[in-house]
Amino acid sequence: xxxxxxxxADVARACADLDRxxxxxxxxVLTPDDADALRTRVLQQAAAERARALDxxxxxxxxxxDVNQWVYTLxxxxxxxxxxxxxxAAQRLATHVLGESHLLSSLDAHITYPGNMEMPxxxxxxxxxxxxRPGEALVRQGDLTRSTVPxxxxxxxxxxxxxxLILNIMWxxxxxxxxxxxxxxxxxxxxxxxxxxxxxxxxxHQVEGPAGSIVAWDGRTWHASGKNTSDGxxxxxxTYFCGPMIRQLTNGVHGLRSDVKAELDxxxxxxxxxxxxxxxxxxxxxxxxxxxxxxxxxxxxx
Numbered sequence: 001x002x003x004x005x006x007x008x009a010d011v012a013r014a015c016a017d018l019d020r021x022x023x024x025x026x027x028x029v030l031t032p033d034d035a036d037a038l039r040t041r042v043l044q045q046a047a048a049e050r051a052r053a054l055d056x057x058x059x060x061x062x063x064x065x066d067v068n069q070w071v072y073t074l075x076x077x078x079x080x081x082x083x084x085x086x087x088x089a090a091q092r093l094a095t096h097v098l099g100e101s102h103l104l105s106s107l108d109a110h111i112t113y114p115g116n117m118e119m120p121x122x123x124x125x126x127x128x129x130x131x132x133r134p135g136e137a138l139v140r141q142g143d144l145t146r147s148t149v150p151x152x153x154x155x156x157x158x159x160x161x162x163x164x165l166i167l168n169i170m171w172x173x174x175x176x177x178x179x180x181x182x183x184x185x186x187x188x189x190x191x192x193x194x195x196x197x198x199x200x201x202x203x204x205h206q207v208e209g210p211a212g213s214i215v216a217w218d219g220r221t222w223h224a225s226g227k228n229t230s231d232g233x234x235x236x237x238x239t240y241f242c243g244p245m246i247r248q249l250t251n252g253v254h255g256l257r258s259d260v261k262a263e264l265d266x267x268x269x270x271x272x273x274x275x276x277x278x279x280x281x282x283x284x285x286x287x288x289x290x291x292x293x294x295x296x297x298x299x300x301x302x
Contacts, residue, residue, distance in 0.1 A: 002188025004205040007213065011089060014216070015096040018167075022190030022221035023207075029089050030171070030212035034080075039173035039211070039235050041078045042109045046071050058110075065117040068225070071109040073250055074237070075272070076257045081107065082264075085239045085271060090169055093216050094241040097167040104271045105166070105242040106249035109173075110225065112181040112234045118227040121186065121196040121204065122146070124166045124240075125219035130193060131160050152194035154186045154202055154222060161193035165243045166219020173235040176209050181228035183207050183215055183236070190220040244277035253291070266290050 005017040007025040014024035030038070046069055049055045056070045074081045084090060085104045094102050126149045129139040139150070176182035184204035186196070196202060206226055207215045217223055219242075228234055240249060252272035261269070266289045269275065279286035284297045 002191075004187045007209055011092050014093065018093065018097060018216065018218060021187040023185045023187070023215060023217035023223070024093070025207055025209055025213060025215050026089060026093075027209060027213045029087070029214050032212055035171075035173050035211040038078075038080060038084075038171070038237065041080065042071060042074075042111070042173060042235055042237060043233070045074075045077050046109065046111055065119075067113045067116040069111045069113070071111070072106075073255055074107045074109060075104075075250075075252065076255075076260050079263070081237070082260075082268075084171060084237065085241075086268065089214070090239055090241075093169060094167050097164050097218060098241060098243055101244040101277060102167075102241050102271075103244055103246065103248055103273050104239065104252065105246065106238065106240040108240070108250075109235065109237045110170075111236075112225055112228045114228050114230060114232070116181065116225075116228050118181075119224035120198050121184070121202060121222045121224045123189075123195045123220055123222055124168055124217075125162075125164070126195050128162045128165065131162060146195075149195045150193075151197040152192060154189035154192050154196070156188065156191040157193035159193070161191065162220075164190070164218045164220055165246055167216060167241045168219065168223075169214050169216040169239045169241070171237040171239070172209050172211050172213045172215070173237055174233070175211050176207060176213070176215070176234060176236070177230070178206050178208060178226070179228075180230040180232065180234035181226035182209075182234065184224050184226050185215075185217055186222040189222040190218040192220075196222045245280060248273055 005021040007027045009027045014026045017024035058070045129141050184206045186204050269290050274290045276282035283291040
């Protein structure tokens with residue numbers, strides 16, 4: 001088994017841990033005051049959404065678990081939150097794993113409350129078909145589901161595997177502890193080329209760290225939230241990045257509020273998918289800095 005990653009304040013070491021262990025723990029990314037302000041904003045939003053029956057669970061949670069709460073599309077829900085995807089540490093890690101061109105796939109919060117259930121281990125990049133040799137049967141990408149992905153042990157594969165197309169960064173807005181359900185990760189599982197078999201248990205590292213730290217993992221790394229046995233919520237905020245050709249978890253082009261869009265520069269809009277990449281994602285003009293809205297594009301002419 002690959003040795004687990006340990007907390008570090010060195011971004012270069014964190015990048016090395018991502019390559020080696022499939023995840024990293026970077027400390028002192030946010031000040032205590034900043035982490036506190038973000039936690040307050042997220043919990044305020046979560047409480048208001050739950051009071052109005054606008055709150056959401058998530059299909060990857062344990063079956064029947066209606067305790068935990070996801071707060072989606074935070075891009076629309078606070079100016080300070082919008083600073084996290086472009087934070088230098090986040091961009092350094094995303095560029096290391098995905099390259100200079102990458103997108104923000106989602107900006108959400110995950111709150112685990114006491115009395116929840118432990119989430120099953122899974123990989124974010126489950127949808128990528130495994131490579132095959134010429135003549136071997138292909139796995140059709142459009143036929144894959146979480147229940148039909150290839151599974152196996154977390155040991156390094158002996159045949160070629162797909163590279164990373166996802167980087168997930170979890171911002172610790174409260175202290176992450178074993179008691180409050182801190183994220184569990186299986187070191188080295190990103191090199192296995194498979195997803196975990198849900199009927200098999202695996203040794204995982206439960207990441208602990210103070211508020212203001214981040215834990216980031218390669219999209220192939222097996223992970224899950226833990227069981228919260230404490231007396232308070234664990235609040236994490238995810239900046240989930242993907243390659244420029246990947247369909248984003250959150251449809252930022254459609255879902256971004258117009259008042260928020262007016263506050264963002266072209267560089268930020270490009271991160272949300274507004275800028276064409278090699279002409280993909282364009283509207284009329286394949287070289288535009290920001291794709292035009294539908295009503296601003298050329299229609300039927302005579």
